[in-house]
Amino acid sequence: MLFCVKRLLQNQQTSKLPKVKGVARMDKALWDRCVEFHGHECPGLAIGFRACEIAKNELHLTFSTDEEVVCVSENDACGVDAVQVITGCTAGKGNLLHKDTGKMAFSFFNRKTGKTVRLILNHLPETMNREERQKYILEAPKDQVFTIGKPKFTVPEYAQKFNTIICEKCGEGAAEPKIRVHNGKKVCLDCAPDYDIRW
């Protein structure tokens, strides 16, 4: 793999794209929309962008207007913004979930077909500068950029709507699963005292 990367870099340096079957032709207009949403272009955004482009093909995804597509992101870095723009998996709809392993991995679920895919970024050579990294992530053959497999977890449940409970101490409302009982009173997390001794 390292050999291929080196060759690819050499080719880029002579401003010729490698003649490798499967080299991505990126959707520039969509990339521009992601950059606009995110605020700047960067290799991190490129990771999310490319992961979505591959997932769209593999799972025949269209923009998720409700929760028919789910993304589980294993990081909260720049790439998550591309996921929101391209797939419609958003924090607000509850179909973008954060699994905090700190890995550059994204899993996608198509609830209509049951198809799933997990992509994790391969190690990139340290020798690439920022610009080269971004170009490589966007344009190199997909199997060089990511290891593509299946998630080891099943599709998460649909987002639920919860009753709002009014905190008996401060009067603010909070979702039912976040309420604690303290001295027999229902209280919010801000008003519940910390109690953290355990073994």
Ligand SMILES: [Zn+2]
């Ligand atoms: Zn960024």
Ligand SMILES: [Zn+2]
């Ligand atoms: Zn409270």
